Amino acid sequence: MLLVNAWAIQNDPQLWDEPDKFKPERFLGPEDERDRFKFFPFGAGRRRCPGEGLAVRVVPLATGSLIQCFDWERESEKMVDMSEGPGLSMPKARPLIAKYRPRPALMNLLSELQ
Numbered sequence: 001m002l003l004v005n006a007w008a009i010q011n012d013p014q015l016w017d018e019p020d021k022f023k024p025e026r027f028l029g030p031e032d033e034r035d036r037f038k039f040f041p042f043g044a045g046r047r048r049c050p051g052e053g054l055a056v057r058v059v060p061l062a063t064g065s066l067i068q069c070f071d072w073e074r075e076s077e078k079m080v081d082m083s084e085g086p087g088l089s090m091p092k093a094r095p096l097i098a099k100y101r102p103r104p105a106l107m108n109l110l111s112e113l114q
C-alpha cells in the first residue's frame, strides 16, 4: 500500500508562501492553472473522491448559511486552539466551543422554520 503524506505536501514552505497562515486568496487563480498535486483535499487519480462536486457546493452553502443567519463568538477572549489531535482525519485536539445567536434580521425567518 502506498500512503501519500498529503499534510506534508500541503504544508511544505517550499511550495506555499506562509503555509500555516489563513490566506484564502492563494486559491483565487483560475482552477486550470492550479497544480493538482500540490493541493488535493479530495485525493487524486482513479480513487479520488467521487463526492467532490457535492462537497464543494454543500460546504460553502452550509458555512455561508451559518455565517449569514447567526452572530458567532468565541467562548472567551482566548484564541481558538487549532492543535491537531491523533487520527487520519486530523481532528482538533480540543473541541471548538462557540457561542451563537440568531441575527435580528433573520429572527422571523428562522422562527418560521420550526
Ligand code: HEM
Pocket: 041, 042, 043, 044, 045, 046, 047, 048, 049, 050, 051, 052, 054, 055, 059
Ligand atoms: C469536504 C468533503 C470531502 C472531502 C475532503 C473528501 C475527501 C476524500 C478523500 C481524500 C478521499 C480518498 C481519495 C483517494 O484515495 O485518493 C475520498 C474518497 C471517497 N469519498 Fe470523499 N470527501 C468529501 C466528501 C465526500 C462526499 C460528500 C461523498 C459522497 C456523497 C464522498 C464519497 C467518497 C467515496 C465513496 C470515496 C472512496 C472513493 C474510492 O475509493 O474509489 N466524499 N474522499
